[in-house]
Amino acid sequence: MKIIKYNQSQSQKELSYEILPASSTMIGVCVTVITLVKITNFATKTYAEELLAFDAFLFISAGFLSYISISRTNNIKIELIADISFLLGMFIMVIVGVLLLNLE
Numbered sequence: 775m776k777i778i779k780y781n782q783s784q785s786q787k788e789l790s791y792e793i794l795p796a797s798s799t800m801i802g803v804c805v806t807v808i809t810l811v812k813i814t815n816f817a818t819k820t821y822a823e824e825l826l827a828f829d830a831f832l833f834i835s836a837g838f839l840s841y842i843s844i845s846r847t848n849n850i851k852i853e854l855i856a857d858i859s860f861l862l863g864m865f866i867m868v869i870v871g872v873l874l875l876n877l878e
Contacts, residue, residue, distance in 0.1 A: 790840040790853050793860050797837035800863060804830035807870070822870050829870070832863035 804826045811822050839856035843849045 789857065790843040793840040793853075793856050794837055794844070797833040797840065797860055797863075800833045800860075800867070801830050801837070804833065804867070807874075811874070816874065820873050822873050825866055825870050825873075829863050829866045832859050832866070836860040836863065 808823055808826045808830075811820075811826070816822060836856045836859040839852050839859065843853035843856060846852075
């Protein structure tokens with residue numbers, strides 16, 4: 775029976791490699807939705823624009839922190855902050871989706 779050792783730093787690096795492209799994609803989604811909110815004049819009815827701008831900032835910080843985590847060794851705390859920032863950004867995006875869904 776072969777025993778496989780779990781390497782935590784390797785696992786953390788793999789997560790950072792996933793956060794970096796996903797966060798840059800989500801920045802584009804935020805900017806696109808901000809533009810659509812402005813075009814459809816929903817901006818006067820809700821705070822979706824402001825929440826999405828803050829959301830884009832969270833995704834920028836997640837991408838930046840994951841890049842730092844990839845470029846340096848043993849930065850588990852930085853990678854954890856990037857992960858939390860990314861998850862918080864996704865949660866806020868769901869809230870904005872619910873806000874926009876309830877508008878008519």
